[in-house]
Amino acid sequence: xxxxxxxxxxxxxxxxxxxxxxxxxxxxxxxxxxxxxxxxxxxxxxxxxxxxxxxxxxxxxxxxxxxxxxxxxxxxxxxxxxxxxxxxxxxxxxxxxxxxxxxxxxxxxxxxxxxxxxxxxxxxxxxxxxxxxxxxxxxxxxxxxxxxxxxxxxxxxxxxxxxxxxxxxxxxxxxxxxxxxxxxx
Amino acid sequence: xxxxxxxxxxxxxxxxxxxxxxxxxxxxxxxxxxxxxxxxxxxxxxxxxxxxxxxxxxxxxxxxxxxxxxxxxxxxxxxxxxxxxxxxxxxxxxxxxxxxxxxxxxxxxxxxxxxxxxxxxxxxxxxxxxxxxxxxxxxxxxxxxxxxxxxxxxxxxxxxxxxxxxxxxxxxxxxxxxxxxxxxxxxxxxxxxxxxxxxxxxxxxxxxxxxx
Numbered sequence: 554x555x556x557x558x559x560x561x562x563x564x565x566x567x568x569x570x571x572x573x574x575x576x577x578x579x580x581x582x583x584x585x586x587x588x589x590x591x592x593x594x595x596x597x598x599x600x601x602x603x604x605x606x607x608x609x610x611x612x613x614x615x616x617x618x619x620x621x622x623x624x625x626x627x628x629x630x631x632x633x634x635x636x637x638x639x640x641x642x643x644x645x646x647x648x649x650x651x652x653x654x655x656x657x658x659x660x661x662x663x664x665x666x667x668x669x670x671x672x673x674x675x676x677x678x679x680x681x682x683x684x685x686x687x688x689x690x691x692x693x694x695x696x697x698x699x700x701x702x703x704x705x706x707x708x709x710x711x712x713x714x715x716x717x718x719x720x721x722x723x724x725x726x727x728x729x730x731x732x733x734x735x736x737x738x
Numbered sequence: 739x740x741x742x743x744x745x746x747x748x749x750x751x752x753x754x755x756x757x758x759x760x761x762x763x764x765x766x767x768x769x770x771x772x773x774x775x776x777x778x779x780x781x782x783x784x785x786x787x788x789x790x791x792x793x794x795x796x797x798x799x800x801x802x803x804x805x806x807x808x809x810x811x812x813x814x815x816x817x818x819x820x821x822x823x824x825x826x827x828x829x830x831x832x833x834x835x836x837x838x839x840x841x842x843x844x845x846x847x848x849x850x851x852x853x854x855x856x857x858x859x860x861x862x863x864x865x866x867x868x869x870x871x872x873x874x875x876x877x878x879x880x881x882x883x884x885x886x887x888x889x890x891x892x893x894x895x896x897x898x899x900x901x902x903x904x905x906x907x908x909x910x911x912x913x914x915x916x917x918x919x920x921x922x923x924x925x926x927x928x929x930x931x932x933x934x935x936x937x938x939x940x941x942x943x944x945x946x947x948x949x950x
Contacts, residue, residue, distance in 0.1 A: 572778050576771060584762040598766045605774050613781040672758070675751045695752040723741070726748050 561622050565612055572612075576605055579623065582697070583630050589692050590634045600633045621703065628707045631689070671730065678729035686710075687722030694719055 563571035580601055587597040607629055611617035618625035679688055686708070693704045701719075705712045741749060823830065 567778075567782050569775075569778060569782065573771075573775065576774050580767065580770065581762040584767075585760070588760060594760070594763065594766070598762075598770060601762075602770055602773060606777055609774075609777055609781045668754070671751055672755060675748070675755060691752065695749055696756040723745050723748055727744050730748065730751075 557622065558620075561618065561620075564622075565615075565617060567612055572609070575608075575622065579626050580605065583626055586627060586692070586697055587630050587634060589696065590631070590689070591637065596637060600630055600637070603633050604629045621706070624699070624703045624706050627693070627697070627699070628709075631707055674730045675726065678726045682725050682729045683722050686718050687725065690715055690718045691722045691726070 560571050560574060564575055583604055584597050584601050587600045588594060591597055591600070604626055608617065608626065679691065683691065689708060690704060693699045693707060694701070699707065701712050701715050705715045708715065710718075
């Protein structure tokens with residue numbers, strides 16, 4: 554924590570090493586997060602570039618995050634994704650994650666086939682049954698490991714509201730997966 | 739936060755999905771990192787930000803582009819000002835005339851020319867004094883035998899004497915009526931009519947004695 558604060562303070566002074574360390578630390582995670590939201594590797598890469606360009610401009614203007622750099626970067630990425638989705642109305646499912654999953658990382662054993670079926674059901678439910686807010690909160694909470702407070706900061710809602718959204722999202726996923734599993738079996 | 743067992747299964751699957759996500763492609767990451775470092779160097783040098791622009795404008799000499807831009811702006815401002823002046827030239831002329839004309843108007847009452855009434859020994863009424871300024875009344879005054887009243891102050895007296903006397907009769911004013919002349923007939927034979935007898939009350943009164 555203190556290391557992160559020291560890194561942030563050094564970055565505010567436009568220290569090149571600190572700024573490079575921030576990029577190396579957060580760029581892959583921001584890419585993954587953005588890819589989950591927009592499902593396009595090129596767009597995700599561009600958004601990563603925009604996120605860090607904005608960060609540099611903020612530091613150059615004497616502004617920028619003071620405490621939680623990670624939340625700030627995710628929040629910036631989320632806003633950029635929302636802006637782009639408004640422009641493009643692009644709403645593809647999680648093909649990238651599915652593609653990676655189908656890429657042969659798992660051996661085709663019986664248990665893994667069952668697990669793969671459940672994964673596909675989960676991905677399908679996330680793309681079809683969840684609302685935008687529920688999907689985003691589920692990603693931030695369980696795929697990015699943000700706390701409720703951090704998730705609330707990124708999404709721009711109250712913590713209690715985030716709890717409600719999360720519980721409703723999980724309930725929807727459970728219900729959808731149960732139904733799909735019943736259909737599959 | 740506690741979850742149901744079924745919820746925990748869903749959360750477990752979500753965690754597995756997290757592991758299965760794609761990594762940042764290496765070529766994209768390297769290219770992005772290089773661009774980030776270039777951008778970082780620009781920010782460090784103060785290029786491309788507002789701060790950098792401010793510092794550049796205040797500290798360094800003006801560039802050729804800046805001089806050109808400044809010249810264009812000045813020319814544009816001058817062109818716009820001249821165009822506005824051309825379109826509103828009538829209003830500008832009227833405005834200038836308004837500014838200059840009050841001084842000429844104010845000179846007229848400052849003239850100390852005696853009016854006709856002053857010459858005759860009467861104080862002029864304010865009505866007449868004020869109406870002398872109006873051009874219509876000035877013309878009517880000029881139609882009278884005092885045409886050069888405003889123009890020549892010294893000639894005012896002579897022109898007042900030149901006013902024609904209507905047959906020597908200046909009107910039957912009080913105290914100026916001519917005495918009627920007595921005829922001889924009236925002096926020789928006094929009238930005997932008793933209609934107007936002379937007063938007799940004073941005849942019997944004693945004459946006042948001279949007191950020494």
